[in-house]
Amino acid sequence: MAQTILHLGLRPATLMLLQKQLPSPGAEFVALAAIDQVLPPGEVLLLGEELDAPIRLAQEAYALDKRLSILLLTEASRYEKTRQALQFSPFIGPTVQCNSTAVGARLAPIIVDAMQRTAQRRSFAQLKSFALSAPQFEPQVVAKIRADFSTKVLEEAPIGAVLVSTTGTILSINQYAINLFGRPEAEVVGAALPDLFPAALSEEVQRFLREEHLREPKRIVALTDTAGTRYLEISVTPIDAQQALAYKLVMLNNITATMVAQQQTQADLTVVKRLNVDLDNFIYTASHDLKQPIANIEGLLLALQHELPAEVRQTDQVATMLTLMQGAVDRFKKTINDLTDVSRLQQANEQPAQSVDVAQVIREVEEDLAALLREAQGEIVVTVPPGTTIVAFSEKNLRSVVYNLLSNAIKYRAPDRALCIRVTYQPVAGQGQLCVQDNGLGLDERQRSRLFGLFQRLHTHVEGSGLGLYMVKKIVENAGGTIAVESALGEGSTFTVWLPG
Template identity: 30%
Template sequence: MPNKNEQISTLIELNEELENYFSNTIIPQLFVDAHLILRKFTPPAMRQFKLKHEFIGMHLEDIKENFRFPTIIENIKVVIATGKILEKEIQTNDLRWYQMNILPYIIRKENKTNGVIITFVDVTPRIRDLKEQERLIAEHELLLDTIAHDIKNPLLGLSLTVQVLKRLPEKSMEKFPVLLRNVENSLTDIKKVVNDLVDSRWGHQRYQSAEELVDLQNILEDVRLTLAPQILESGAIIKEDLAISEITFIRRKLRSVIYNLLNNAIKYTPAERHPEILITSYEQDGFMVISVTDNGIGISEEDQKLIFEKFQRLRLTVDGSGVGLYLVNTIVLSSGGKIIVESELGKGSVFKVFLKMDKGLPASV
């Protein structure tokens, strides 16, 4: 058994290692004891929160304004009391977003929490990137759909008109054949441009966005980050129960599906109540079923027939373009799946997305 001098020497070495770690880490970190006294902080935390060396030994209550996050003390107390890790996205008063992790500092011999270690990771750029990705995905899908349907249909009508004109008697219209030929040539050129654009964009997209094995849990984390401002403002409570998490799918498209369903669940909740959302997943008949249940305004039977149409908005008082569910439905159907909705006015909705797990089997939807 080591003698007292050896024990002291070991403690000094451990303390030096801890000091060395805190001095050299690039992550803002704080060490707060069980009495909410600030004991250590890393240089990045010192710069980020304008901390001073004389703050060490002070109660957090006296310096909480430096952290610009009003509930940090309550969060620390919860971790000390429960001994469980707390992870959440927070927005500070300077409008930046952080992934905050509060880890209990446990004394193993006594099996008690003697404080917490708090880390802050700036996720503001990631949130901005994810929001931009969602915007680009929506614009991209709408552009292709517009070209493929809204433009090609009038061109078909024009082509049929030309065919009718060609069968009309020319009589004395000497220039008629020339004019008709010019119209037909122009029509052919327009069709070629449209087809080339659609083919090249779709081909490029297929190359860039191949299917891969994705984890639904990771997709949900990305979506929660993207919607962090809305979640914070609405006080939304989001729970997950994932019986199955992995599926082969295009990552950005699955993220777009989850993003739009979760965004709607938050957006279409009455102002007088906080959104309560449950996301579940399970396997059924060769499909991964992703279910999103909310306590929102609900959808009438009549409106349920319209919600997947492009530019269809049920509430003009709510921000949006009316393309979210249209895109979700387009993505799901094109992958061989389906989406169904169960809803009652005033009592919320359940959206169930069925995604084929084995793309080699025929769809039984």
């Protein structure tokens, strides 16, 4: 039977990769337009890279189905920040995880494992609802308990399930768990569960079953043998029956594929971080090392202009050549300055977060842009609810974000209508939502896809380097936030920034 993969906000390339790695009829992909009041039936929900606020959507989905596995798939540059933000986000449980799309095809086993975990949680819920009445635990009906336990529930569970006494003696065990230990059922039933583990782990498992599970819900142990290393996740719950307090249900889950994928993901991210550091160092070194040579060239050009006789400098051919040479030098100097700005991004990322008043930052930037706004004959309308504007962010970086968005709205205004910029801020689900809306030139679909790229200039009638929005996006994402744009050519654009609470 096909398993249903719900997804929202996946990039087309990511979706195509997953459809190739998880083909039908084994997996059926169902696209969602939004998180509604009722989720369609499914085994996993994927929240993709194109979403403005994936954590908020994960909170909404978790509230609807606490047993459904939810995976946030992010770009490598946003993975660490999103993962950290997820750890401290309220109203989210362990069913919500974050993964990087940088692992490529290795996403497939992670998603398969997530679907299995959904099935396990739902089966476990059935296990807990399987009422064991007091008379069933009388000595004369223990055999019946074991039979009912195995045939009605355990054998159907896609997870290891073991019924043990307070001493850890195995009373019943399903086939999944038997396969994990690789021993005949006759050797397992009646034995102490910790004794089935290697000697180096036996005492640890015993302590976990006896008392440590009360303060630590799950324990992961590594079993190493000639076949390699396997990872088992152990959890314990008492049986829900008045007379069954002496009995515990131990769940065993083989999470080897997930652990290996996570280890590989971490290794890949380490490589990506090292490459980013190397790239930052290269840009910094190149931008500084090139300054002196281009200064020398410009000096030689000025010396040449000074030495040439006036009548030679003024000839059409020589004047044109000198102008072209000076233009080339100026463009080279501008490129070097742009590279220097990119290298400063690394320093911006290291700015400490602090409590910042968004409303105050908006007011200060509005004052700085007052002259440009008067020249453009435009207005800025700010709507900010009082007492709700404190966020954890670098004040310098937040100022850069607001300044770039507002100054762009002024620069790229439409010539045939009065400029109006609307700025709103409101707290939403533990995050801050900052919107900057204008009625300017707007963008078509092709332009929108290039908007946040490095050195991307979409309009040439005004001065610009193509760095502003690239830097805004990096600053926001490195702080754990997101930025998105909605735009229509000839109508205007709306930038939405989600700031960490």
